[in-house]
Every structure is written in structure tokens, then in C-alpha cells.
Amino acid sequence: MLAEQGGLCAICVKAPAEHVDHCHETGRVRALLCSNCNGGLGQFKDDPVVLRAAAEYVLRYRALQAGEGAAL
Template structure:
């Protein structure tokens, strides 16, 4: 970009560059620096520190590791797999939301175990509220 806001490249060349590996890496480095305050080296260092595993679930990071950060302070908490990052976002980044989800899952597991033991009927299971 020039000072006038015009590009130094034609649309076709810009398209070729932005879809190239170099263009994607440049865009990612820009995003890491200005969104999270991380250099590419620090980002990759965090991944190595975590043993190439998700900081939340401990599984592999997949093809698109995500930077998890506190939305209030901006502090980077770790690098997550896409599923964990999406899950935290849906819960709302609040410990209370995670606790409610955990409670829900434990209650449903207990109810299923009781059903398997013959203490509940199918009708009770269908009408059960886990929360």
C-alpha cells in the first residue's frame, strides 16, 4: 500500500501473492503481532512448550492452532485446538459457564448410569432435565 491507499500491485498479482504460502505467512505474522502482541517466534515457541498439544484438552493442535487470550486483559493463555477454542467461545470465557457445562455432563452421565442399572424407565429418560 502506498500513502494514497493505492496498491503497488495489480489485482491479479495481489490475488496470487495473498494465496501463496509467503502471503499467508505474512498475514498470520501481522495478525499475531497486532492482535495478540506475539511474534511468530513466540507463537511457535508456545506450541513447542506445550509439546504440540492443545493447552486445554491435551490432544493434537490440528492444522489451525488458535491463540487463546483473555478478552478483558488481552493476556495470551495458551494455544488451543480449534474445537477447544470454539467451545470456550461458546461458553463465554467464564468459569461459571464451564462449571455449568461440567455439572450438566456429570448429571447426564449419572442419569444414564442409573438407567443402565434399571432404576429409570425410557419415559423418565426422555422427560429428564439435566440442569
Template sequence: MSSDHEWAMGEACRQNDVERKWLGDATLNRPSFAEAEILDRQGVPSCHAWKVPPGEVPAHLSATQALRRWQAGACAMCSARPTRLLVDHCHRSGLIRGLLCTSCNTAEGLQDAPSFVAYRSRPPAVLLGVEERYGSTWDGFAQTPTDQVERNAAHVDAAEAMFANILPKFRRS
């Protein structure tokens, strides 16, 4: 075995230990999907009931990686554990908010229900104290200049205006 391989294996173990220490018991005793439905009716997204790990996010983790570790496969809105979570982001700022199941990610863009409003004001990224732009340098969102953010906001405003008359059909009463 080469010394490079041994170093890489040792570094991976060290990073795992740092992550486990940071997370501690933060992923235990989370609301079930049924309990998350009750929270939703009270205007509380599931992630607001989760324990936030103490201390700083380990330096070797990106914001998205930290969210993946902390959310541990659970949707931030409903606590469902689908095979895949989507990276939710603000279309105005380009900042990642959290990880959502397909249903919640779709509903988030169409609903002003109290739980979605609460989620947008304190998403998992804010709870963990991390910030990262959605996308990559290839699609331009990762390093969005101010004028692009303003164009994105204008597109969001135009889309909201265009769909304003059909959105109420999708909103919960």
C-alpha cells in the same frame, strides 16, 4: 562455509540445547484425550495436570514460542493433538493465555464450565510465568493503550449482553 553461517548454526544448536534442558521431561506422560475428558468432568483443564518446566523460560523465546515448546502440539484444555492450535487470548486485557484446538477455543468463549473457569484463572501462560499481548503492532493489540483496552472490554460486554439469551443453548449442563 562462511563464519556467519557457522555462527548461526552454532547458535541454533545452543538454543536447542537450552530449550531441551529447560523442558527436560515436562512434555512426557501427559493425559491422553480420554483422560483429559475425565479431568474436564472434574473441572480440571488438561494443562493443570502437566508438569511445568523448572526455572525461567529461556530468554531467546517469546511467550508464544515458550507455550508452543511446552504444549508440544497438545491443546491445553483437552490434550488433543490437531494439526493446528490457535492462540487463545483474553479479549479484555489482550494477553495470550495458551494454545487451544479449534473446538476448545470456540467453547472457551461460550462456556462457564468449571474446567474453563479454572483454565482462565490459571492458563498455560500463567503456569509458565510468561506474558505477551496478542496481535501485532499493525493491528494495535500488541501495544494496546488503556483507552483501547476499555473499548475492547465494552465490546466484550456488549457482545455478551447480545448473546446472553442464546448462550445457554451452547453450555453443558
């Protein structure tokens, strides 16, 4: 798996893959992640709705910073 991922995190594809990520419901291994991405998934409790909301929040903030968006 490490070789298949080129030694890099399956999410950010920048940092070294150091952690075996698994589904907490099934126990199945998903991929190898870096510390930051692994911790982030844990903090967001693997909830895709919350993860998408966080991504949208960051995109909105970036748009505001670029002067392209309305107030939060």
C-alpha cells in the same frame, strides 16, 4: 509455547494446538488451543460459572446413563 505444550491443546491435550487463546479483557495470551476448545470458550464467553455448570450437566447426564443418578 507450542513446544512447551508438546504441540497439543492446553485444555483437551489431544488435538493439535492451532489457535492462540487470549484474554478478551486484557489482551494477554493464555495458551494455544485446538479449534474445538477455542470455540467452546468463545461460546461460553469465558465465564467460569457457565463452564462449571456445563461440566456438572455432562457429569449428571453420564451418571444417569450409568444408572447411578436421579432425574435431571
